[in-house]
Amino acid sequence: MSEEKSLNFIEEIIEEDLKSGKYNSIITRFPPEPNGYLHIGHAKSICLNFGLSKKYGGYTNLRFDDTNPVTEETEYVESIKEDVKWLGFEWKNELFASDYFEQLYAFALTLIRKGLAYVDDSSAEEIAAMKGTPTEPGKDSPFRNRSIEENLQLFEEMRAGKYPDGSRVLRAKIDMASPNMHMRDPVIYRIKHAHHHRTADKWCIYPMYDFAHGQSDSIENVTHSICTLEFIPHRELYEWFINKLEIFPSRQYEFARLNLTYTVMSKRKLLQLVQEKYVESWDDPRMPTISGLRRRGYTPESIRDFCDRIGVAKRENLIDVGLLEFCVREHLNKVALRRMVVFDPLKVVITNYPETQGAEMLVGEDNPEDPASANREIPFGKELYIEREDFMENPPKKFFRLFPGGMVRLKHAYIIKCDEAIKDEAGNITELHCTYIPESKSGSDTSGINVKGTLHWVAVQNAITAEVRLYDRLFQVEDPSSEEGDFKDYINENSLQTVTTAYAEPALKNAKMNERYQFLRKGYFTLDTKDTYARLVFNRTVTLKDTWAKEQKKG
């Protein structure tokens, strides 16, 4: 029975560290910068970090990397916390890099005293020019050999606010000829007279990412600091600071970030979509943000399952969004309540159904996948709506739906036969006249008739109305970022289709925010969290698999 799941490369490293006795338990961290909303790519990192500490014993900190006051806001801190919680994870400590500003300042002093850091008066342009290029070594700054005393004094004055933004920086003194650009005397502190979302105006100098991240990991005794591939060149620096400062040796490991087909993942691009109104907001249901997916109706379970299935490795990847859709369908199939909703109504009159009879109540199960699920009542009637596309006057082969002279089952109800299509003067079909087979009632069918097709329907008299929003992929091409020109040229203009008046069975009157629905033969839907006030608004999470549509496409 030991169906062992193979380990990813990070799990292998951890098991090695545990086996060798290097550690008894592990500490990881999820370190977002609070300058935007989390997306599905972050979910991969969250599942990895929290999953690892859960699996191997230990814990995960949530640490906000807030070293750049001009981009960061408390609003983002709150949304990030909400998203991590919603995904189902609990952090041990809620921390901020800004909590360590005093300590980081002390680390900087240590470096200066060791002759390993200096204040540089050069401008940003001058520093860039002296940096060299990947193929040519850089040049030493004229300020590189200042005395320790002078550096100490200048750095203290920087902190004291004596100098304007951009006038000086503190740099680590490493190697201007290093083949690794990040080792060419990187800037580690800059002057920014800016208000910080947590430390307010206490500081006017702020540490750079490289001088904050590794040390923060070290302060928290993070054993395995996991980040994405683009940080590989930073690792040498990460370790340099830890070595020179002689602090806890956290180690950095890098994995490939998630890319998904038919969307973009960079914060910059997502921001453009919001600012330029291609989408409504960060939590627009078409966005790959956690909040967008949540509003779309995705479940935390399905996102975790997805992150589990895509694996963790070091090679670049582009994952088919179809896998995400598979994951959410699989979960929703188990939990969604079945309901009938007609989007584009075609009236059916059952000519042999008694006029005087009140609403006959039929019974339908909430979820056939779940034997424990309840039933709901569905009123039947003489006049019904079916989906217009479920009727064809001249049907092609293998069309199992209604056509003149044809028979179908109305789900949970009776078998009907189409006798006549009524048209207006322009030749448009306005209604269908059908007859029903009284002894074919669901659950007590003695008619002996077998039909190929089963349609969803609602009774005209008892139908309630709702708005339904049908979402499709945001882009027309698999990888918008790799296409020629602006990625926005590839936006799918039809990513949102709104059905303002859909007809729903009355059970949906009591729809709840936390419930998921399967509109029979239509897809999975959930109540919109923003726009449902007096009226019902449903968002389509994902369609059902549709082999008929595929069949038709083939011609």
Place this chain on the structure above:
RNA sequence: UGAGCUAUGGUGUAACGGUAGCACUACAGAUUUUGGUUCUGUCUGUCUAGGUUCGAAUCCUAGUAGCUCAACCA
């Protein structure tokens, strides 16, 4: 054109010198009161060229391709 990382079906991901497996997709069929679900089956793969070895996806060498690095962003 310096340095680093990476190459396994259409897409992901395993195989740790010994039968190339799993999932998604696609296709075919069975079941079905959702053209859903479920079940069964099929197709497709080790970047190239050399080498080491009884044996190479795995080790070595050389190519090739993709990605990353020259922010006072993270």
